[in-house]
Amino acid sequence: MHRVIETVAAAAPEIRGGLAGRRVYDTAENPSGEQQLAADVYADDLLEERILALDSVAAYASEEREEMTVASDEGLHVACDPLDGSSNLKSNNAMGTIVGVYDTPLPAPGRDLVASAFVLYGPITTMTVAHEGEVTEYVIDDDGETTAVTEALTLPSEPVVYGFGGRVPDWPDAFESYAREIERELKLRYGGAMIADVNQVLEYGGIFAYPGLDSAPNGKLRLQFEGNPIAHVVETAGGASSDGEQSLLDVEPDGLHQRVPVHVGNESLVDRLEAVLA
Ligand code: FDP
Ligand code: ZN
Numbered sequence: 001m002h003r004v005i006e007t008v009a010a011a012a013p014e015i016r017g018g019l020a021g022r023r024v025y026d027t028a029e030n031p032s033g034e035q036q037l038a039a040d041v042y043a044d045d046l047l048e049e050r051i052l053a054l055d056s057v058a059a060y061a062s063e064e065r066e067e068m069t070v071a072s073d074e075g076l077h078v079a080c081d082p083l084d085g086s087s088n089l090k091s092n093n094a095m096g097t098i099v100g101v102y103d104t105p106l107p108a109p110g111r112d113l114v115a116s117a118f119v120l121y122g123p124i125t126t127m128t129v130a131h132e133g134e135v136t137e138y139v140i141d142d143d144g145e146t147t148a149v150t151e152a153l154t155l156p157s158e159p160v161v162y163g164f165g166g167r168v169p170d171w172p173d174a175f176e177s178y179a180r181e182i183e184r185e186l187k188l189r190y191g192g193a194m195i196a197d198v199n200q201v202l203e204y205g206g207i208f209a210y211p212g213l214d215s216a217p218n219g220k221l222r223l224q225f226e227g228n229p230i231a232h233v234v235e236t237a238g239g240a241s242s243d244g245e246q247s248l249l250d251v252e253p254d255g256l257h258q259r260v261p262v263h264v265g266n267e268s269l270v271d272r273l274e275a276v277l278a
Contacts, residue, residue: 001146002115002131004057004078004101007050009127010144012119015043015083015097019121023089031066031257032222039089040064043082043097051078061106061256063225068106068256076114077102081225084118085193094122096195100229107256110228110249118195118233128153128202130236135202154238156205159266163190163197165210165220175211178276182207182269194221198230198264202237207265207273212244218259223251227260240270244277 001009022039030036044064051060058075061068062082081098088095097119104112115131125140126149135153138146162182164171171179186207189200194210201208210219221227231241231248241248241264251260263273 001129002101003054004051004076005099005115005117005127005129005131006146007054008047008080008097008099008117008119009138009140009146011046011050012097012121012125012127012140013142013144014046015119016121016125018042018046019089030064032063032259036064037083037086037089040083040086044080047080047082047097047099051080059106061224063222063257066257077104077106077108079106079224079229081222084195084226085191088191088193088196093191093193094120094196095193096120096199098195098226098229100224100232107224107253107258109252110223110231110247113228113232113249116229116232118199118229120196120199122196128199128233130233133236135233135237153202155202155234155266157266159186159205159207159269161189161200161204161206162186162265163188163200163206163208165190165192165194166213170213170215171211172214174277175209178273181272194226194230194262198234201239201265202234205266207263207269209263209273210261211263212261216259217261219261220259221262223248223253223258223260224256227251227262230262230264234264238267239265240267242270242274245274 026036085095101115117129137150
């Protein structure tokens with residue numbers, strides 16, 4: 001496993017263990033203007049410390065801090081969403097940690113990812129990793145040790161589930177008409193943590209989207225920390241991703257915290273979506 005990913009796996013039990021006492025809001029907001037939970041700050045600090053301790057890493061960036069921390073001139077550039085879906089902490093539903101390992105300075109296109117992964121804090125702790133052209137799902141034990149449980153993971157060819165973020169009246173008409181078709185074909189699965197909802201798509205096949213909205217044309221999710229790593233995992237597993245026009249991995253970034261419409265899942269469903277949005 002990639003060294004950075006191993007480090008995130010090793011930190012996962014500590015992050016999970018630290019959640020129970022941190023379900024309260026911190027005083028600060030993150031750079032996207034969202035209220036931070038004490039757990040967001042805790043996971044971010046822990047990951048920064050552990051990841052920057054690696055000699056191979058030049059810089060650490062996260063959704064929870066304005067500027068990246070640069071440790072050296074050369075090496076890998078790591079982007080983290082320390083706790084994706086952290087508003088689920090109040091209601092005790094699933095959440096995750098997302099990591100993208102880029103070999104160029106951030107902001108970088110998703111094509112520059114050398115590895116990406118997400119930890120899912122569900123009934124068990126798992127980690128899904130895309131590296132060297134393959135996706136592997138691991139179970140992480142209480143000591144941070146990983147055991148591969150699914151190798152060469154691919155999306156099932158028959159899609160079953162869908163989950164779309166944003167309020168329906170805020171969906172552009174083209175997206176709404178697509179959603180109306182999909183809801184007749186697939187089962188709704190939406191839990192409010194992108195990473196957990198995407199994992200259902202990886203497991204059962206289907207499509208997840210947090211589309212561009214009338215009130216926010218770039219949607220809610222962030223390209224460096226969420227869109228790119230997730231697109232990298234889903235595409236490596238044989239699926240597709242799109243910002244509405246092109247693969248998320250081809251989006252040229254223009255800012256560390258920029259948002260992007262995210263649609264990922266079975267290729268046939270993403271193709272149909274692009275045709276409707278065109
Ligand atoms: P959260 O704000 O709880 O961190 O990262 C943003 C995110 O969660 C995604 O995980 C999730 O898919 C989305 O926001 C949920 O947004 P809605 O509340 O608008 O559904
Ligand atoms: Zn997130």
